[in-house]
Amino acid sequence: MAQINSGDTAWILTCSALVLMMTIPGLFLFYGGLVRSKNVLGTIMQSLVVVGLISIMWVLWGYTLAFGPDVGGLIGNLDWFALNGVGAEPNPDLVAGVPHLAFMVFQMMFAIITPALITGAFAERAKFSTFIVFVLLWSTFIYAPLCHWVWGGGWMGAMGALDFAGGTVVHISSGISALAAAMVYGARRGYGRDAMMPHNLPFSVIGASLLWVGWFGFNAGSALAADGLAAVAFVTTNTAAAAAALAWMFTEWATGGKPTLLGAATGAVAGLVSITPAAGFVSPVSAIFIGVGGGVLCYAACNLKARLGYDDSLDVVGVHGVGGIWGALATGLFASTLVNSGGADGLFFGNPGQLWIQFVGVAATMVFAFVGTLVILGILNATMGLRLTDDEEQMGLDLSQHEERGYTW
Amino acid sequence: MKKIEAIIKPFRLDEVKQALTAVGVSGMTVSEVKGFGRQKGHTELYRGAEYTVDFLPKVKIEVLLPEELLSSAVDAILESAQTGKIGDGKIFVTTVDEVIRIRTNERGDEAIR
Numbered sequence: 001m002a003q004i005n006s007g008d009t010a011w012i013l014t015c016s017a018l019v020l021m022m023t024i025p026g027l028f029l030f031y032g033g034l035v036r037s038k039n040v041l042g043t044i045m046q047s048l049v050v051v052g053l054i055s056i057m058w059v060l061w062g063y064t065l066a067f068g069p070d071v072g073g074l075i076g077n078l079d080w081f082a083l084n085g086v087g088a089e090p091n092p093d094l095v096a097g098v099p100h101l102a103f104m105v106f107q108m109m110f111a112i113i114t115p116a117l118i119t120g121a122f123a124e125r126a127k128f129s130t131f132i133v134f135v136l137l138w139s140t141f142i143y144a145p146l147c148h149w150v151w152g153g154g155w156m157g158a159m160g161a162l163d164f165a166g167g168t169v170v171h172i173s174s175g176i177s178a179l180a181a182a183m184v185y186g187a188r189r190g191y192g193r194d195a196m197m198p199h200n201l202p203f204s205v206i207g208a209s210l211l212w213v214g215w216f217g218f219n220a221g222s223a224l225a226a227d228g229l230a231a232v233a234f235v236t237t238n239t240a241a242a243a244a245a246l247a248w249m250f251t252e253w254a255t256g257g258k259p260t261l262l263g264a265a266t267g268a269v270a271g272l273v274s275i276t277p278a279a280g281f282v283s284p285v286s287a288i289f290i291g292v293g294g295g296v297l298c299y300a301a302c303n304l305k306a307r308l309g310y311d312d313s314l315d316v317v318g319v320h321g322v323g324g325i326w327g328a329l330a331t332g333l334f335a336s337t338l339v340n341s342g343g344a345d346g347l348f349f350g351n352p353g354q355l356w357i358q359f360v361g362v363a364a365t366m367v368f369a370f371v372g373t374l375v376i377l378g379i380l381n382a383t384m385g386l387r388l389t390d391d392e393e394q395m396g397l398d399l400s401q402h403e404e405r406g407y408t409w
Numbered sequence: 410m411k412k413i414e415a416i417i418k419p420f421r422l423d424e425v426k427q428a429l430t431a432v433g434v435s436g437m438t439v440s441e442v443k444g445f446g447r448q449k450g451h452t453e454l455y456r457g458a459e460y461t462v463d464f465l466p467k468v469k470i471e472v473l474l475p476e477e478l479l480s481s482a483v484d485a486i487l488e489s490a491q492t493g494k495i496g497d498g499k500i501f502v503t504t505v506d507e508v509i510r511i512r513t514n515e516r517g518d519e520a521i522r
Contacts, residue, residue, distance in 0.1 A: 195460040195461070195462065196458075196460075197453065197455060197460055198455060257454055258454070260454065260455075262455055262456060263456065266456060299457075302456045302457050303456075303457035305457070306457050306458050306459075315456060318456075
């Protein structure tokens with residue numbers, strides 16, 4: 001049996017658990033607090049059921065499509081269907097010294113959080129049965145190929161696009177799919193007329209805080225070893241989150257509003273999104289710039305949404321889409337081989353070509369995620385129906401879809 | 410017998426309760442209510458989405474009392490609930506036909522002593 005590095009293995013397994021914590025309970029608290037009280041359980045349920053569905057899907061066919069032996073740079077083949085041949089033995093082509101199963105489960109947690117992020121775009125109005133089918137189709141036909149392109153031996157990784165922990169695979173893909181979803185689903189009843197205020201902001205801020213903590217698993221874990229690179233990613237991650245929380249707060253304060261808690265928490269998430277592709281390629285000082293940029297840009301994007309009139313209810317586009325795009329491009333600006341000799345230099349370190357490569361990666365991800373999601377949702381809309389009936393929507397997800405309620409007073 | 414219904418600012422409740430008990434009122438019912446008058450509502454901002462909140466939270470106090478206590482009780486509320494700023498609330502006074510204490514069947518003034 002090949003040598004197993006116990007330190008690396010312990011780190012990867014720990015990080016896998018941290019990334020799962022980002023979805024349950026991190027993301028479901030973040031989202032659950034932002035909806036109205038009649039939809040709190042349905043919103044939480046969407047994240048929880050994604051954990052169930054994708055855990056099984058990834059074991060059966062998801063992992064082999066994303067990481068199995070390459071077919072034309074586009075997709076993995078089915079050799080590893082149902083984890084055939086994926087065991088405790090390391091696979092040095094992917095990561096040496098760590099059991100293949102540990103790498104598989106680490107990647108599973110990324111595959112889980114990505115569709116869970118999209119649920120914010122159609123919050124408070126999605127029919128549960130169709131939602132289940134959507135998640136399986138989207139993960140099979142959008143996530144698995146994208147993941148293969150970037151990390152599984154596909155064309156985007158081969159081209160030299162840098163994505164340390166999933167800026168394109170996770171955040172641009174979910175953010176742009178969210179835009180398509182918001183368009184196909186249409187706005188909530190009474191959007192722009194009724195007050196649709198968050199029903200429990202402490203929930204949301206606990207959720208955002210758990211995302212922040214879990215993100216160390218996401219980014220520092222993506223070093224795939226307990227080494228110096230993991231420490232770099234850990235520090236850049238925290239630095240960017242802090243910078244973006246402050247940047248959002250001061251921007252809204254300076255532009256005539258009050259410094260809000262929801263703003264600071266959302267800013268932190270925007271900073272975490274922005275640093276994700278860059279985490280292992282940039283210095284802590286660069287991370288400050290990336291964080292500030294993410295905070296300001298995502299704040300502007302969320303404000304713009306209200307004027308554009310589309311109902312991306314929980315700002316998946318404004319935070320994950322815009323933050324992901326900024327982060328991927330910023331990687332092409334700030335990346336430095338002084339930080340990571342396995343990476344590349346960006347524009348500011350004498351290599352303007354990297355920015356172009358990053359741009360191609362961003363554009364390809366956007367087109368693929370947008371068109372693919374439109375097609376999937378279009379088919380589901382015509383066959384199963386995406387939305388609740390008006391009565392059900394008025395009643396709320398909790399009673400209409402699940403026959404239970406979050407609060408009994 | 411009279412009934413006072415007073416709509417007041419929530420944070421004045423403790424002062425009003427103390428002032429009423431000081432003049433001899435021996436019981437009251439309090440509810441959290443929402444409404445608007447001249448004060449109107451306010452706006453709240455969530456990630457750039459502005460919402461107007463029309464109904465503001467207030468507290469409603471209901472007190473039943475014998476006629477002779479009425480003017481001192483009203484004065485007590487006025488004194489303790491007044492901030493001088495818009496939104497201090499209102500006092501309504503009505504006449505009550507009958508009061509019955511369920512435990513003892515006592516009626517009228519007997520029932521509210």
